[in-house]
Amino acid sequence: MQILVVEDEAGISELICLNLRHAGWEPVSVSSAEAAQRQVREALPALALVDWMLPGMSGPSLVRHWRTEERTRPLPVLMLTARAEEADLVAGLEAGADDYLTKPFSTRELVARIRALLRRAAPQSLQEGVQLGPLRLDPGQRQLFWTAAGNTRELRIGPSEFRLLHFFMTHPGRVYSRNQLLDHVWGDHVFIEERTVDVHVKRLRGVLSIVQADAALETVRGAGYRMHVPGMPAASVP
Numbered sequence: 001m002q003i004l005v006v007e008d009e010a011g012i013s014e015l016i017c018l019n020l021r022h023a024g025w026e027p028v029s030v031s032s033a034e035a036a037q038r039q040v041r042e043a044l045p046a047l048a049l050v051d052w053m054l055p056g057m058s059g060p061s062l063v064r065h066w067r068t069e070e071r072t073r074p075l076p077v078l079m080l081t082a083r084a085e086e087a088d089l090v091a092g093l094e095a096g097a098d099d100y101l102t103k104p105f106s107t108r109e110l111v112a113r114i115r116a117l118l119r120r121a122a123p124q125s126l127q128e129g130v131q132l133g134p135l136r137l138d139p140g141q142r143q144l145f146w147t148a149a150g151n152t153r154e155l156r157i158g159p160s161e162f163r164l165l166h167f168f169m170t171h172p173g174r175v176y177s178r179n180q181l182l183d184h185v186w187g188d189h190v191f192i193e194e195r196t197v198d199v200h201v202k203r204l205r206g207v208l209s210i211v212q213a214d215a216a217l218e219t220v221r222g223a224g225y226r227m228h229v230p231g232m233p234a235a236s237v238p
């Protein structure tokens with residue numbers, strides 16, 4: 001999972017990237033807002049760390065710009081700042097940062113803040129187990145279980161269907177277009193046709209049909225797909 005690091009001080013950037021890699025993420029480092037824009041156009045990261053003071057466009061201006069565009073609006077942003085003044089922090093949050101960290105910060109705190117942000121913004125990107133009704137998905141072991149009447153059975157599932165189901169289970173009750181699913185599940189700017197999504201949805205329904213749960217994955221005409229809690233009416237989605 002990619003994390004974009006926008007920081008012009010090479011030493012700090014290297015330290016951050018080292019710690020991100022250690023935590024299992026894939027850092028992509030750039031040293032200006034302009035380079036960050038180019039990078040984000042190529043591939044949307046899971047999260048961005050943005051330093052306040054940058055040569056050229058400032059960190060808050062970059063974040064403000066991201067918030068005006070549909071594609072980058074949901075991008076979780078953690079702002080890094082040497083400015084501990086409350087007014088500055090408020091300005092950073094007003095620009096659209098989700099959280100901030102004041103320099104110097106501990107790398108443990110940095111990793112903890114990133115985890116917290118990702119948990120809120122992109123729960124499917126964490127390796128935590130997910131439960132939805134009788135379905136339980138374990139991303140670490142890449143296993144899917146179904147429990148009913150006290151019996152648990154493992155369902156065999158392909159890697160793409162697993163990722164797709166992981167996304168659906170962490171975002172139940174919301175409709176996603178094929179294009180959005182491509183972005184979230186396959187990564188954006190991946191050149192896959194939209195109908196590929198239909199193929200994987202069909203396979204996923206095949207897996208769920210083994211336990212008569214295929215109706216939990218609803219086709220919303222003209223819009224896309226939506227996941228319900230298996231075996232429950234649509235209104236009971238949390």
Ligand code: CA
Pocket residue numbers: 007008009051052053054
């Ligand atoms: Ca700086």
